[in-house]
Amino acid sequence: MALARIARANLRRSEGAFGNYAPEMNVLSEGRAYTSKFSSTSPYYHVNSKAGDNLSYNPSIKEQNLMNFSMRGISGTPYYQHPSASTERVLEESDSELEHDEPRYAGLEATKPGEKPRVVVLGTGWAACRFLKGLDTRIYDVVCISPRNHMVFTPLLASTCVGTLEFRSVAEPVSRIQNALSNGPSSYFFLASCTGIDTNKHEVYCEAVNNGGLPREPYQFKVAYDKLVIAAGSEPLTFGIKGVKENAFFLREVNHAQEIRKRLLLNLMLSENPGISEEEKKRLLHCVVIGGGPTGVEFSGELSDFIMGDVHKRYTHVKDYIRVTLIEANEILSSFDVSLRKYAIRHLTKSGVHLMKGVVKEVHPKRVVLSDGTEVPYGLLVWSTGVGPSEFVKTLNLPKSPGGRIGVDEWLRVPSVEDVFALGDCAGFLEQTERPVLPALAQVAEREGKFLVELFNKMGKQNGGKAFSAKSIPLGDPFVYTHLGSMASVGGYKALVDLRQSKSSKGVSLAGFVSWLIWRSAYLTRVLSWRNRFYVAVNWATTLVFGRDNSKI
Numbered sequence: 004m005a006l007a008r009i010a011r012a013n014l015r016r017s018e019g020a021f022g023n024y025a026p027e028m029n030v031l032s033e034g035r036a037y038t039s040k041f042s043s044t045s046p047y048y049h050v051n052s053k054a055g056d057n058l059s060y061n062p063s064i065k066e067q068n069l070m071n072f073s074m075r076g077i078s079g080t081p082y083y084q085h086p087s088a089s090t091e092r093v094l095e096e097s098d099s100e101l102e103h104d105e106p107r108y109a110g111l112e113a114t115k116p117g118e119k120p121r122v123v124v125l126g127t128g129w130a131a132c133r134f135l136k137g138l139d140t141r142i143y144d145v146v147c148i149s150p151r152n153h154m155v156f157t158p159l160l161a162s163t164c165v166g167t168l169e170f171r172s173v174a175e176p177v178s179r180i181q182n183a184l185s186n187g188p189s190s191y192f193f194l195a196s197c198t199g200i201d202t203n204k205h206e207v208y209c210e211a212v213n214n215g216g217l218p219r220e221p222y223q224f225k226v227a228y229d230k231l232v233i234a235a236g237s238e239p240l241t242f243g244i245k246g247v248k249e250n251a252f253f254l255r256e257v258n259h260a261q262e263i264r265k266r267l268l269l270n271l272m273l274s275e276n277p278g279i280s281e282e283e284k285k286r287l288l289h290c291v292v293i294g295g296g297p298t299g300v301e302f303s304g305e306l307s308d309f310i311m312g313d314v315h316k317r318y319t320h321v322k323d324y325i326r327v328t329l330i331e332a333n334e335i336l337s338s339f340d341v342s343l344r345k346y347a348i349r350h351l352t353k354s355g356v357h358l359m360k361g362v363v364k365e366v367h368p369k370r371v372v373l374s375d376g377t378e379v380p381y382g383l384l385v386w387s388t389g390v391g392p393s394e395f396v397k398t399l400n401l402p403k404s405p406g407g408r409i410g411v412d413e414w415l416r417v418p419s420v421e422d423v424f425a426l427g428d429c430a431g432f433l434e435q436t437e438r439p440v441l442p443a444l445a446q447v448a449e450r451e452g453k454f455l456v457e458l459f460n461k462m463g464k465q466n467g468g469k470a471f472s473a474k475s476i477p478l479g480d481p482f483v484y485t486h487l488g489s490m491a492s493v494g495g496y497k498a499l500v501d502l503r504q505s506k507s508s509k510g511v512s513l514a515g516f517v518s519w520l521i522w523r524s525a526y527l528t529r530v531l532s533w534r535n536r537f538y539v540a541v542n543w544a545t546t547l548v549f550g551r552d553n554s555k556i
Contacts, residue, residue, distance in 0.1 A: 108208060110225035111146065111191075113470075119144045119189065120468030122459065123207055123228035125197050127154050127177050129445045130427030131234035132531070133452025134459075135181040142463035144189040145181065146226055150196045150212050152177055155257055157445060158526050159539065161302040163260045164267070165309035166551035170257050172538040175531045193226070197235070200399060202420040205470050207231065229470040230422050230459065233409060234452070237390035237428035237443055246366030251386035254298055263385060268555040270382045271314065274321045281324075287382040288325035291371060293363060294387035295331030297491040300347060302385060303329045304494025307354040313551045328357045328379065330371075336499070338442075338489060338506065343499045346514040350493050390443050396429050404431030404440055412436055413481030415455050422470050426451040441484055454482045490522045498522040 114121050120143055124131050127149040138145055156173040163170050177192060178185040184192040195209040204227070211222040239255060241247040252263050270287045273279070279287075290306055292299045306327045315322045329335070329351065335358070336344050348358060361373040371379040392407040402410035402419050408431035409417060415430065417423040427448040431440035441447045458478060459468075467473035488502035488510070498519035503510035513521070523543070530536045 108223055108225040110209075111227055113205065113227040114144075114229060120229035120463070120470075121146060121189075121227070122230045122232060122468075123148065123226055124232045124234060125149070125207070126234035126236055126427070126429075127151055128234060128236045128427055128448060129154070129157075130448035130452040131232070132175070132177065132180050133449045134232060134234065134426070134456045135177065135184075136531075137453065137456035137460070138181065139460045139463060140181070140183040140187060140190065142460065143230075143468055144187065145183055146190065146228075147177060147181070147184055147192045148195055148197055148207070148209055148226065149177070149192075150194065151256070152192060152194055153257075154180065154531065155255075156526075156530055156535070157255070158529075160254060160257070160260055161298065161305050163257070164254070164263045164302065165305050166264070166313075166553065167305060167308075167546050168539060168542045170261060172535055172542055174257050175535055179532060179534075193224075195224075197395065198223070200231070200423075202401075202423060205229070205231075205422065228422070229468060231424065232455065233417075233423065233425040233429060234427045234448075235393060235395055235429045237396075238393045239386060240389045240391045241386070242388070244363055244365060246368075247363075247386055250366045250368050251293070251384045253386055254302060255390075263383065265555060266383050268553060271318050271321065271325070271553075272555065274324065275318070284321060284324045285326075286369060286380040288321060289379075289381050290325070290327045290383045290385070291379060291381040292327065292329045292385045292387065293371070294389070295329060295333075295335030295337075295358075296387060296389065297336065297489070299329060299331070299385070299387040300336055300351070301492050302387065303327055303351060303356050304354070304492055304497075307351070307356055307494045309551060310355065313553060316550070317553055326357065327355065328359055328381075330359045330361055330363070330373075330379070332360070332362045336491060339491070339499060339501045340503065340512040343501055343512055343514055347491070347493050347499060350495065350497055354494055390428060392429065401425075402433060404433055406431060406440055408440065413438070414458065414478050415451060415482060422473070424455060426455055446487060447484060450484055451482065490518075490525065492519065492522055 111121070122138065122143045122145050124135060124145065124147045127147065131147070131149070132154040135145065135147060153174040153176050156175065159168055159173050162168040163173055181190075183190040193209060193211070195211040197207050198210050199208040200206075201208070206225050206227050208225050209223065211217060211224070213220050213222055239253045252266070253259050254263065267290070274284045274287045292303050292306075310322075310325055310327070314325055318325075334344060336347055339347075352358060359379075361375065361377065364372045364374045366372070366384065369380055371381060371384065373379065396409055397407060399409065401417055401423075404410040409425040409429055410433035411425050411430045412418050412433065413436055415424050415426050417425055418433070428443040430451075432438040461479065462468060462473050462476055465476050467476040486504045488500065488504075490498060490500050492498045496516055496519050497514070498521070500513040500518040500521050501510070503512065527536055527539060530539055
């Protein structure tokens, strides 16, 4: 914004070049459009924005400085460190005049004729990474935008909380999933969050993840797309319950597992300090899990294994105080066969997990209050009650499916706009498709990613990759999801395997040690890379022989 004022004033007064940079600028009156012309042929430029453009979401920004975008050949307007005295006066005179100017962004401009079409992918979850893995980069350039640079293998995330697996074993760098992101000349990964989408201009607006090392905060840019794939995932459901976000841990990211592990080990060590009362020891070592779905049950099982296999040996002074409570409002593992649910209840109870039925009313720093007035003190609280649309998805001016997800048709297209697709936890079928909204499962997201990337490769081979170019291309058969079954570990080398396609259908249901072998084998083969498969196998073997590591790092 400062440089814009300098340039405007100097051009207005002298019509000369500013330094070595001489743009032509046309400045109109209030409600005006700004147009910049550059002699450089670089594809990275400052956005030309017009007042009143329809953005899906565009946060207000009071101050924007033009940026020096120097990554991998990206260039923008340079900074000038020593403005003249007249320039400094212009800065002061123009403050009030430009206070309401629209923000400007550097970034990637639209692709030109002869260049490969650009696919922009928002997210690095199951759906996004399956799509990235299969995308034909001989046809497309790809840009991936996400606040994390890896995919999390969520089915094994609970095992990292207690040291059964190391954290790197469940994290797959996105650059290994799609090599073009690291070595493609026009493909990029940007560590940033998408803050808005302009479907008319085919542009997304982003804010870089920042820790103070960039020229300014927030550091914002834009990326033009030919095709946009929204796979932004979901957020944990808290149902608006007071105190959940402030006091509970979620279990969806690697950093969540790291924080849970730190708190668990810290409480174990603090409880051994002299002078700690019996009541306080019981509170510190009480692990409460809210939610009886697969994640909550598997985490409870892992905690039980950790207590019986490691805490009883290495924390003998406090081993009798530690306990696990699982609180569920209805039935645990409600999507599983009734016989499997009963088996899980018997096994968890036998393993020392206390099962409670109740509805959480509010959460305090050291206790949970249920709707019937019962108070449950805790030292570690893990919240696992399902997922819902993220705040980003809620702000988008796009059609919504039942439940608030982005609405899509049978080919995962957002029907009201051109060249926008959505998949994974953030997307759901519109009501007019007469299809149910699919559950937020890894296998659903992965299957959607596989379907969509095959569709994209097909469109690209028929010259349908560019913006507005796929209208006449036949898309083929729509997406059809067939449930392959469900699995869950309950600890103690026991697991559940339910191969029914739905609750009402018949199929194979197994429980016990054989199911545990199937569970481990299935997930080991689903880990994306041979590197991580090796890590997981070695971690399992190390834990079996030497036990879990209890170092607090």
